[in-house]
Amino acid sequence: MSNPAQKEKKNYTRLFAIAGIVLSLDQLTKFLVQKYIVFGSSYFEPDRITIFENFLYFVHIGNEGAAWGLFADYKQLLMILAFIVLAFIYIFRKQLELEFYNIQIAFGLLIGGILGNLTDRMRIGYVIDFIDVHLPIHVPNIIPDGRWPAFNIADSAIVIGIIAYLYIYTFHTNCYKIASK
16 A cells, blocks of 8 residues: 555656656757857847748847846846745645646646746846747737747746646636546
């Protein structure tokens, strides 16, 4: 007979695996960016790497804030907020129903992304952003020139994790438990 602590730890294996994969991929890509792309390079610089002309570039930007550089003057607060969110997820893991497979995927992405950006903030004082996307649309005051703000693997995982959780919670609240085994 296994004890309850072992059972609970085993239940979160998928969550930890996904978070670990996201964190590893995020840090590996950022290491490569630091090694091969000049810091401060952007779409307008010759040091960027063109993946798809007029659509996707790799650059090397230091973002001291949150999304779109917001709250750049509050670096310490952003780090504290990351710890608070991680603690909240841990404390309310039963209410968030983290034992279920689909929920573990969503929160594994979210936690891995938070840890990736938090690692950057603690290690170098800012988050490394490197994916520079140019969209064929222009939205005044949001995307005026078609350039989406640069982002990274951690940012992508956070957004996908939140969207996945909202989707599961909104449309599958009664059936996501079925796919848990």
